[in-house]
Amino acid sequence: MTQRSKVAVLGGGAWGTALAVTSLRAGHEVSIFARDAETVEAINQRRENPRYLPGITLDAGLKATSDVGAALEGAECILSVIPAQATRGVLQEVAPLIGADAKLVLCAKGIERGTGKLLSQVVADLAPQARVAALSGPSFATDVARGLPTAVTIAAQDGELAAELAQLLSSSTFRCYSSSDLTGVELGGALKNVLAIAAGATAGAQLGASAQAAMVTRGFVELRRVGAAFGAQAETLMGLSGLGDLILSCGSEQSRNFAYGMALGRGENLDGRPLAEGAATAEIAARIAREKGIEAPIIAAVDQLLKGGITIHQAVAALMARPLRSEHDETQP
Ligand SMILES: NC(=O)c1ccc[n+]([C@@H]2O[C@H](COP(=O)([O-])OP(=O)(O)OC[C@H]3O[C@@H](n4cnc5c(N)ncnc54)[C@H](O)[C@@H]3O)[C@@H](O)[C@H]2O)c1
Ligand SMILES: O=P(O)(O)OC[C@H](O)CO
Numbered sequence: 001m002t003q004r005s006k007v008a009v010l011g012g013g014a015w016g017t018a019l020a021v022t023s024l025r026a027g028h029e030v031s032i033f034a035r036d037a038e039t040v041e042a043i044n045q046r047r048e049n050p051r052y053l054p055g056i057t058l059d060a061g062l063k064a065t066s067d068v069g070a071a072l073e074g075a076e077c078i079l080s081v082i083p084a085q086a087t088r089g090v091l092q093e094v095a096p097l098i099g100a101d102a103k104l105v106l107c108a109k110g111i112e113r114g115t116g117k118l119l120s121q122v123v124a125d126l127a128p129q130a131r132v133a134a135l136s137g138p139s140f141a142t143d144v145a146r147g148l149p150t151a152v153t154i155a156a157q158d159g160e161l162a163a164e165l166a167q168l169l170s171s172s173t174f175r176c177y178s179s180s181d182l183t184g185v186e187l188g189g190a191l192k193n194v195l196a197i198a199a200g201a202t203a204g205a206q207l208g209a210s211a212q213a214a215m216v217t218r219g220f221v222e223l224r225r226v227g228a229a230f231g232a233q234a235e236t237l238m239g240l241s242g243l244g245d246l247i248l249s250c251g252s253e254q255s256r257n258f259a260y261g262m263a264l265g266r267g268e269n270l271d272g273r274p275l276a277e278g279a280a281t282a283e284i285a286a287r288i289a290r291e292k293g294i295e296a297p298i299i300a301a302v303d304q305l306l307k308g309g310i311t312i313h314q315a316v317a318a319l320m321a322r323p324l325r326s327e328h329d330e331t332q333p
Contacts, residue, residue: 004029006074007023007077009032009079009081011033012033012040013275014141015081015107017032017052018142023079028077031065032064033066056142077165077168083108084112085113085280087108100129105135105165106134109277110281111281111284113280113281113284116284118186118187120132120134134155134185136189136241137240144174148173150174151240153179153241155179155180155181187227187230188246190281191285192246192250194302195215197302200263204263204264218298226294260273260276261278264306282302297322
């Protein structure tokens with residue numbers, strides 16, 4: 001086991017709570033910052049987070065607070081688990097509290113809608129002193145909180161930092177690989193959410209398992225094209241944080257993005273559904289692809305579908321009518 005450290009978790013939602021539990025199991029002191037008092041009280045008094053992880057009894061020793069300063073005090077490692085679109089707002093507030101040596105691990109999956117920035121770029125704007133990393137890979141919060149095994153990737157430009165964090169956060173049920181391809185890991189996590197919506201929409205419209213597999217496979221081509229344009233390594237996109245998470249999220253209704261897509265494909269009302277990060281990332285991902293001249297028709301179709309500009313049947317008809325080509329004739333970047 002690694003040396004005991006203090007880990008602070010920003011965000012008392014499903015993933016923040018699951019990562020707090022897994023950090024505790026890795027032998028650390030853990031403090032969760034949750035903004036709502038009921039969540040803090042439920043974690044501290046009843047060892048549960050009924051709003052975000054109903055039915056799961058949390059490990060003893062987990063602490064939560066709505067005082068962000070108290071959560072961060074003395075923390076060597078900070079896990080940022082605030083939804084991607086809210087990350088800037090929270091970091092703006094907490095940046096002065098982040099020490100120069102603090103390791104800041106981004107655990108949300110998305111691209112900032114207004115700026116097109118990856119979350120590590122948002123950190124560079126607001127807390128350039130932080131030693132930034134990203135954690136991503138196939139990992140449903142409920143599975144992780146229940147202690148079911150999985151493996152993820154922790155990436156930092158500084159490969160030694162990534163390896164240190166992988167050591168720090170791994171436990172017998174949570175295996176962390178390290179990588180120095182921060183961009184690749186961030187992009188894989190953000191884009192798989194958009195593709196999970198596409199896969200879910202295909203399933204919701206009952207277009208068949210074959211269509212779903214074709215959608216995911218061609219979607220993965222788009223993910224790799226966008227990744228290549230950003231300088232991501234192909235191996236990263238083929239790994240846990242790319243293909244691994246895509247397989248998970250495009251094949252299970254446990255994925256909120258897939259479930260969101262299913263509702264979209266069935267023509268249901270989408271108001272009030274649980275967080276689906278892909279819905280916020282789709283538009284900016286489609287815009288980035290367009291501006292960089294990257295062919296990404298599935299990502300563009302998800303964007304249009306979400307805006308109500310087309311139906312799933314129109315989207316699929318348009319995809320099927322595209323000019324025929326060699327599967328591997330990649331003239332695209
Ligand atoms: N749930 C999962 O299985 C899972 C797994 C891996 C990654 N993720 C990623 O983790 C991120 C968070 O997802 P989640 O499942 O925890 O979402 P969630 O909806 O369960 O929880 C989000 C949490 O963020 C808090 N929050 C939102 N805006 C805030 C703000 N401005 N200030 C303070 N707190 C704020 C909410 O109060 C809530 O506690 C997402 O990017 C998601 O893609 C989720
Ligand atoms: O429920 P989703 O779709 O947000 O997916 C959760 C995780 O990202 C799966 O790895």
